[in-house]
Amino acid sequence: xAVHREVRPLADFDEALTIVTLDRPERRNAVDHAHLEExxxxxxxxxxxxxxxxxxxxxxxxxxxxxxxxxxxxASFATLLQGVLDRLRDVPFxxxxxxEGAALGAGTQLxxxxxxxxxxxxxxxxxxxxxxxxxxxxxxxxxxxxxLGPSTARAVLLAAEVVKGSEAxxxxxxxxxxxxxxxxxxxxxxxxxxxxxxxxxxxxxNKLEAPLGDDPDVAAAFDRAWESADFAEGxxxxxxxxxxxxxxx
Numbered sequence: 584x585a586v587h588r589e590v591r592p593l594a595d596f597d598e599a600l601t602i603v604t605l606d607r608p609e610r611r612n613a614v615d616h617a618h619l620e621e622x623x624x625x626x627x628x629x630x631x632x633x634x635x636x637x638x639x640x641x642x643x644x645x646x647x648x649x650x651x652x653x654x655x656x657x658a659s660f661a662t663l664l665q666g667v668l669d670r671l672r673d674v675p676f677x678x679x680x681x682x683e684g685a686a687l688g689a690g691t692q693l694x695x696x697x698x699x700x701x702x703x704x705x706x707x708x709x710x711x712x713x714x715x716x717x718x719x720x721x722x723x724x725x726x727x728x729x730x731l732g733p734s735t736a737r738a739v740l741l742a743a744e745v746v747k748g749s750e751a752x753x754x755x756x757x758x759x760x761x762x763x764x765x766x767x768x769x770x771x772x773x774x775x776x777x778x779x780x781x782x783x784x785x786x787x788x789n790k791l792e793a794p795l796g797d798d799p800d801v802a803a804a805f806d807r808a809w810e811s812a813d814f815a816e817g818x819x820x821x822x823x824x825x826x827x828x829x830x831x832x
Contacts (some may be wrong), residue, residue, distance in 0.1 A: 584616050585605065585606050585607045586603065586604070586605060586606065586618060586620065586621040586622050586625050586690065587603070587604045587606050588601060588603055588625045588629070589601070589602075589604070590602075590632070591767075593635055593771065593774040595628075596636060596745075597634065598633075598635040598755065599634055599775070600631065600635060600636050600637075600638070600690070600767070600770050600771065600774055600780070601629045601632075601634050601637045601638070601773065601804040602637075602638045602640065602641070602743060602763075602767070603622070603625050603626070603637060603638065603639050603756065604640050604641065604642050604663075605622070605639075605640070605641045605642065605646070605647055606641075606642040606643075606678050607642075607651075608644075608645070609643075609810060610641025610643050610648065610651055610721035611643070611645040611647070611648035611684070611685050612642065612643070612645050612646065612647045612648060612690075613647065613648045613649055613650060613651035613652075613690055614647060614649075614650060614651060614664075614691075615650065615651040615653070615654035615655065615660070616655075616659070616660060616663055617654075617756060618651070618662045619660075619664055619666075619667055620628070620692070621653070622667050623663075623666060623667055623670065624669070625673065626670045626671065627670070629674070629676075629815075630670075631672070635672075635676055635681065635770075635773070635774035635778060636676055636677050636678075636770040636771075636773050636774050637674065637678045637679070638675060638679045638680075638681050638763070638766050638767065638770055639671070639679070639680050639684075639693060639697060639734055640680070640681040640682075640763050640766070641682075641683070642795045643822070644683055644684045645683065645684030645685045645686075645688030645696065646680070646681075646682040646683060646684060646685060646686040646690050646693075646706070647659070647686060647687075647689060647693055648685040648687050648690060649685075649686070649687045649688025649690050649711070650664075650713070651688050652818055652821050652822065653822065655818070656690070656809075657805070657809060657810075658805070658809040658810075659662055660700040661718075661719070661720060661809070662715075662803075664689055664692065664720075665688070665720050665722070667693070667696075667720070668692055668693070668696040668720075668722065668723070671696040671697055672696050672703070672789060673691070673781040673789070674692070675778075675780065675785065675803070676778065676781070676782065677698045677699060677773055677781055677785065678696075678697040678699070679697055679698065679699045679700070679701060679765045679766050679769065679770055680693065680695055680699070680700045680701070680704075681701050681762065681765075681767075682700075682701065682702035682703065682706045682708075682748065682757075683702070683703045683705060683762060684703075684705075685704075685706075685707050686706060686707060686708050686709075687707060687708070687709045687711060687745070688710055688711060688712065688719075689712050689738075690708075691708045691709060691727070692710070692719060692723050695723065695726045695727055695730055695756070696726070698766070698785065699750040699758050699769075700756065700757045700758055700759075701757070701758065701759045701760070701761050701762075701765050701766040701769065702748035702751060702752070702757045702759075702760065702761075702765075703748050703761070703762060703797075704735065704747065704748050704749040704752075704760060705747060705748060705749075705758075706747065706751070706794040707745050707747060707748070707749030708739075708742070708745065708746045708747075708748070708751055708756070709743065709745035710727070710740055711741055711743045712743070713740075713742075713743045714743050714817065714827070715743065715814070715817035715818065715821065715827075716808065716811060716813035716814040716815075716816060716818075716827070716829060717808055717809055717814050717817065718804065718805050718808040718815035720805070721738075721795050721798065721801050721805075722738060722795060723738070726792070726794070727739065727740070727794065729792070730754075730755065730756040731746065731751070731754055731755075731756050732754055732755075735754060737772040745804070745807050747773075760790060760793070766828055774807060778800055810830060811830065812830065812832050813827075813829045813830065813832065815831070816828060816830075818828070
């Protein structure tokens with residue numbers, strides 16, 4: 584198992600603090616189909632067990648360096664990832680991303696799907712999809728633009744720029760500066776608050792996001808990218824450790 588769950592009791596409560604750790608340090612905690620399935624199961628188990636707060640973090644000095652492209656062949660990866668993002672968004676308890684090192688691609692998606700973020704100053708957030716010829720889902724674009732602001736989100740999504748943790752804190756994407764220890768301390772404070780109030784407020788905050796629905800133009804652009812020769816070129820270039828040559832087809 585490369586996704587570990589630690590359950591810590593909160594004083595005077597039956598409910599727990601759940602710490603979920605992506606543990607593939609040799610791949611900077613990059614995820615593939617199997618690891619997303621593990622992560623889904625761990626989040627579901629936190630829902631089944633009374634949980635007050637869930638922390639998502641990574642082992643070995645990195646949060647998640649994105650998709651493990653050695654095992655990504657088509658858009659089914661994006662569909663599976665979307666399921667994980669939906670679960671993090673919809674669970675009734677607050678979720679905190681504790682970020683050190685790389686949080687790129689799927690790593691940034693996982694971080695923005697959480698309610699709160701604690702990050703080291705030198706953490707790195709970015710969505711380098713344009714370097715690979717693929718696309719992220721519409722909801723990720725919406726949430727990223729909300730947290731980083733439209734201008735910085737455009738630089739991240741259109742120019743594949745990386746935002747450091749200190750800058751993400753200034754922009755409001757990161758709530759607090761620190762490591763897993765600081766995230767745990769904050770989670771313990773939150774865990775003493777009224778859970779029904781938090782669940783209700785989280786529900787209302789989520790409903791403030793404009794419903795995206797099924798936009799045929801977005802769906803067509805998404806399919807076109809994932810089925811393109813450029814995507815095949817991006818993956819081959821990554822695996823061959825060379826620069827890709829994109830032709831827009």
